[in-house]
Amino acid sequence: MASLNALVLVCLAYVALLFLVAFVADRKASQGHRAKWLRSPLIYTLSLSIYCTAWTFYGAVGYAARSGLEFITIYLGPTLVMIGWWWGLRKLVRIGRSQRVTSIADLISARYGKSNTLAICVTILAVIGVTPYIALQLQSITLSFSTFAEADPARHLNETTTVFWVAAGLAVFAILFGTRNLNANERHHGVVTAVALEAVVKLLALLAVGIFVVWGLSDGVSDTMARIDASQIGQWQMRADRWATITFLAAAAFVCLPRMFQVMVVENEDERHLRTAAWAFPLYLLLMSLFVVPIAAIGLELLPQGSNPDLFVLTLPLSQGRDGLAMLAFLGGFSSATSMVIVAAMALSTMVSNHIVMPIWLRSQGEGASVSGDVRNVVLLSRRVSIAAIMALGYFYYRYSGQGAALAAIGLISFAGIAQILPALVGGLFWRGATRSGALTGLTIGFVLWLYTMLLPTLGGGLLPDSVLSNGLFGLSWLRPQALFGIEGLDPTVHAVMWSMMLNTAAFCIVSLVTFPSPMERLQGAQFVNVFEHSHGPRGWTGQVAQSEDLMIMSQRILGAGEAQEFFQSEASRQGSPGDLPEPTPAFLERLERELSGSVGAAASHAMVGQIAGGSSVSVEDLLAVADETAQMLEYSNQLELQSAELARTARQLSETNEKLTQISQQKDDFLSQVSHELRTPMTSIRAFSEILRDVEGRSEDENKRYASIIHDEALRLTRLLNDLLDLSVLESGKVSLNMTAGSLAEVLDHAVSTALAGSENPLLVHRQSLSETVRISSDLDRLAQVFINVIANAQKYCDAKVPEINIVVTRARGRLRIDFVDNGSGIPVASQQMIFEKFSRVSPEKAGGAGLGLAICREIMQRLGGDVRYLTGHPGGAFRVTLPMNTDLAA
């Protein structure tokens, strides 16, 4: 009799070995020079064997004992996938690598526009689907321990404690080797190698037990066949619907199970390994299934009635006193369980951590967190906590429910749940029209139906009342969980799978067809569906010479043949490569990119190098299509925005223009009214006196003379007014041509004074400073004189001193010439000082000879000459200052 102590010892030794293997493999991998066997496709194929869990190891025999050959379906599904759909798997692996996908949830999310909602859905579905499965593994380990304990009466085993320690140990292993570091590619060489070792152990164990049964307990193959025929397995009838359904489920689960995705896609080292696995893995499955039926038949025959067929692999050798073989069988089962639990926990923890914990943490940290260096540690911590949590979940699930259910039932339920991901996955790989909304709807519907028709009725543990089961939800008979829409008589599994998958797929397709994918979804969809067109074949990753050649060809086009060759040669020698082509290391690519950016610009250079070396690029057409669409939408919205902005601006301009026009119109009216008045006034006198001269008789000669001279004066006044108006209009319109000449300021003043005072009866006394006036100026001298004449004439007209005098003072300041005209009169009232330069403004009407346009004209002239004229405050008398720009060259 094998003692429990020995078993525990062997068990611990085995675990220690696993730790050692994992540790060594990890170490070698991180050092970069891994042994060749570590990189062989064999390891990859063996790691796929985590598909064969304790359910397969122990359960297949039990399954066969209960349902005959139906257990084959569990092996048939993956075999069909591997052989018949390896190109599909290759696409999955290619996408997984090019998109740096970390889990099945990540893949689905990435395909549908990097939607985290979708990732969360898949994660939740996976956790709910896989937790019972983990519990199942824990149960199998406990059961196998108990089996030994029963055989060893000296010991009594506390099952709960055992499960706890097993779960804790597995958690530690998963944490140690699954979260040691954060690789960009998320590969865990240690775990994979340990899993491969366990695959060998479980295969060897099962084969050993099988050989013992066929050749030890029976008399060779023919005897075994005869005994099988005699057993109840021989009477087994095939049920096509169950076969089809379960084969489909196994196939779907093989692709969608998080742990399978982990080893098949995430841990894949080389796409070519898949080619080996395509035949090697089915072979492995064949070997695993080879002795299932013999063990079941002989077990049923030899072991007492009522023995648990799920444990025949263990109990058969034990019953025959083959402790060593039993120990090996135990290790096989232990390997199956532990490898599955470790990888599943790792895969689930990545999903939970990446899609649930980290987004929450990042949000709670605000924006600063993403740039701090702590994120790395936080990710690791969150993965570790997630692993522990998932283990705890499995442990509690095992403790509080499901202990009674048959192993196979849990397995199938889990498969059916996970299979709900399939439509979104396959659709995403092959159909560009698949959308996020479609995936989300399909997943949700499938998930709910699976819960309602399969998980709750079987494992609900009273969550679903019996009344619902027999009468349907809300008493609606067509809502009975196991006879939906009145379809009765179906096998519950077939029923559940049919409805959930059918409605899931239908919803996925219909919603995808009616919804419009976002540009991001389109981009990702194109990358997924056309992955082979955009990325490189298997040579691209290992034999990188082709890549370097492409880079060389491209560089020659850009840099010129000589320069490109020189650059590549120097890079090759820098790397120590013997040939002319360097390995496309990141450092080399970076330097190449810099080199090229000198010729074509940084962005184009990055795109070109990325196109060849990136492996995850999108075709130009795809990018253009997306960019086009975005650009069109942007342009359209920009146009709308522009249009509305334009309209607003036009409206504003119109209202401004309208205001201005109103103002101008008002000004024009005022001006015309003023002009009319100014014209009518002299004309009134002229008309009145000319009528007098014509009509009235008996006038004296003096009267005649006087009236005629009034007419003459008023006619002159009219002429002056018209001249002023013309002058002003020319000046204001800017059409005046200036006659710029050089001359002496003194001469201009001489001319102005004599003209202004000519014919005056009461001449103004003019004081001048001849010295300061001897300045040469460059200006329109006639126009300048016109201004001076106007100012002096104004002084003569308005200066109210007894002896009117005017001082003309010339000064220079800040490069300008200032000519001040200050008289000794009482000046202009402050209130009027502002308006004297306006048209038709007259301070004192009695004395006004003109129409009040003089100073307005002066102001216009000085503006044209680059100077100005203004009233000078602070003098008792009237004071004007004319300012001129001074041309220093001409200063004399």
Added chain:
Amino acid sequence: MGGDLHMGRHVVLIEDEPNIIEAIRFLLTRDGWTVDAHSDGSDAVEVIKAAKPDLVILDLMLPGKSGMEIIKDLRDEESLRNLPVLMLTARGQARDRDMAEKAGVSRFMTKPFSNTEVLAAVRDLHAQANQG
């Protein structure tokens, strides 16, 4: 009759343009009127009140106070309410005429005027006032 008429022929002319004053004075004097001219708008109302003329000839644009304000002030005075006022203006727009008539001028004429018309208007206004 003639004596009465002559007695009542007193015009106050409010106008700032000397030549126009001279022309009107010449015309009306020959028609038997006494013409008092005043060229500042600001005290025009007082001058008119003091002179108690039979008729006022008022320019619109005046220094100090516009003809429009003056007519309003005149019409506010009880004693001067019915005094005939002939407004002469160089601003002959319809708007000005409307405003002037609303303010209470008896007649509105634009410059340049015909001597005969002015004379006729003065006689007419005077006759109306005496009848009323």
